[in-house]
Amino acid sequence: MSAMRDETDLRTLQQLVTRRFALASVTYGLGLVLTWVAVAGGFYQASVASAVAQSALIVVSQLLFFWLFHRGVNLRSKDPSLTEPQVLVGLLWLTTFLFNLGSARGSLLVLYLLVLMFAVFLPPKVFIRYAALAFVSFVSMAALDYYLQRPIETDVFLLQASVLLVTLIWMCLFAGHVYRLRQRMRQRRFALQAHQDTLRGMMRQLEDLASTDELTGLYNRRRFLRIAEGDLNRLRKGHQSGLALIDLDHFKRINDIHGHATGDRVLQAFASVARSCLRDDDVLARYGGEEFVLLLPNTDAEQFTACCERLREAFANAEPEDANIEAGHLSLSIGLTLLNAGDDLDAALQRADEALYRAKRGGRNRCEPAWVTADA
Numbered sequence: 577m578s579a580m581r582d583e584t585d586l587r588t589l590q591q592l593v594t595r596r597f598a599l600a601s602v603t604y605g606l607g608l609v610l611t612w613v614a615v616a617g618g619f620y621q622a623s624v625a626s627a628v629a630q631s632a633l634i635v636v637s638q639l640l641f642f643w644l645f646h647r648g649v650n651l652r653s654k655d656p657s658l659t660e661p662q663v664l665v666g667l668l669w670l671t672t673f674l675f676n677l678g679s680a681r682g683s684l685l686v687l688y689l690l691v692l693m694f695a696v697f698l699p700p701k702v703f704i705r706y707a708a709l710a711f712v713s714f715v716s717m718a719a720l721d722y723y724l725q726r727p728i729e730t731d732v733f734l735l736q737a738s739v740l741l742v743t744l745i746w747m748c749l750f751a752g753h754v755y756r757l758r759q760r761m762r763q764r765r766f767a768l769q770a771h772q773d774t775l776r777g778m779m780r781q782l783e784d785l786a787s788t789d790e791l792t793g794l795y796n797r798r799r800f801l802r803i804a805e806g807d808l809n810r811l812r813k814g815h816q817s818g819l820a821l822i823d824l825d826h827f828k829r830i831n832d833i834h835g836h837a838t839g840d841r842v843l844q845a846f847a848s849v850a851r852s853c854l855r856d857d858d859v860l861a862r863y864g865g866e867e868f869v870l871l872l873p874n875t876d877a878e879q880f881t882a883c884c885e886r887l888r889e890a891f892a893n894a895e896p897e898d899a900n901i902e903a904g905h906l907s908l909s910i911g912l913t914l915l916n917a918g919d920d921l922d923a924a925l926q927r928a929d930e931a932l933y934r935a936k937r938g939g940r941n942r943c944e945p946a947w948v949t950a951d952a
């Protein structure tokens with residue numbers, strides 16, 4: 577159950593991060609369009625071959641990310657959306673692109689913010705690192721310009737650097753705010769999950785209470801009928817299930833002689849004896865009063881009779897605790913029948929009841945079969 581939930585959670589997470597990757601790829605696509613607009617407009621100062629190489633590298637990097645997401649490799653990472661490598665690739669691409677733009681560089685500064693938008697869900701400390709990297713990258717371009725003795729408009733550069741710095745500081749504050757909001761939402765989600773688990777546990781307890789007989793701990797009649805209907809519906813042609821009605825003999829007398837409390841102990845003793853005689857798949861329920869019902873999946877007349885006989889003998893040898901009833905003084909009668917595919921449960925119960933009546937009339941302490949099916 578929990579494994580299934582984990583798998584569903586993983587699938588949902590993968591869908592989410594894949595959508596985020598698709599958004600990043602679209603952004604790279606727009607970046608490529610901008611590159612070629614810059615080339616066509618004559619703003620790109622490097623060769624067309626370098627623009628082609630840059631575009632090819634972006635496509636290859638995105639294909640690589642796609643492969644990682646497609647193979648689910650990203651799920652092994654602490655950050656399944658692979659935000660950090662994506663942002664790093666973004667900053668690297670942007671810096672080389674802007675470096676080749678010369679004087680038009682300033683008008684595309686906003687692209688740094690676009691790349692950093694993807695990092696806004698990272699912890700503030702990590703975000704600050706990438707914001708600092710963006711700023712250093714921008715300033716390094718001017719340093720490289722200076723080194724390569726390209727013409728620099730110092731005033732314009734200082735203005736651009738200041739604008740970038742202020743915007744990056746604002747983004748760091750915003751990222752911190754988003755992070756705190758996410759933390760709070762996560763805490764609420766955990767609290768909600770804990771409430772849900774408690775509610776589920778209570779529901780299970782209520783279900784158990786509503787489907788269990790308090791005295792014996794066995795299923796009650798309602799639950800039994802539901803299980804038996806399900807078993808009957810699943811029953812394949814050629815397979816059979818055993819159905820038996822079990823009634824403790826002269827139970828009224830036990831109550832009258834030993835008292836109601838002792839009668840209760842006898843009922844409990846029957847439940848415990850029956851449990852030790854039956855397998856886990858067998859379904860035993862208290863049908864009402866001192867009557868019980870048994871469903872034995874996947875059996876035949878011979879095995880089922882043997883099982884019921886075993887149960888009858890075990891109960892005859894039972895000595896209920898604190899009941900002052902010795903072994904050999906208890907007995908029960910059983911009416912048994914077989915369920916076939918397409919059988920009607922009510923009709924089968926009726927057959928078992930008639931067989932039980934015959935067992936009582938025949939002198940009690942016996943198993944009486946009714947093998948003829950309703951549709952035979």
Ligand SMILES: Nc1nc2c(ncn2[C@@H]2O[C@H](COP(=O)(O)OP(=O)(O)OP(=O)(O)O)[C@@H](O)[C@H]2O)c(=O)[nH]1
Nearest residue numbers: 823824825826827828829831836839840865866936
């Ligand atoms: N102690 C106790 N007695 C119960 C309980 N439920 C039903 N009974 C009693 O079980 C008795 C059933 O009596 P009858 O239906 O006459 O059957 P019987 O005495 O077992 O006789 P046969 O079935 O013909 O062998 C009644 O006296 C009910 O009061 C219970 O939960 N505890």
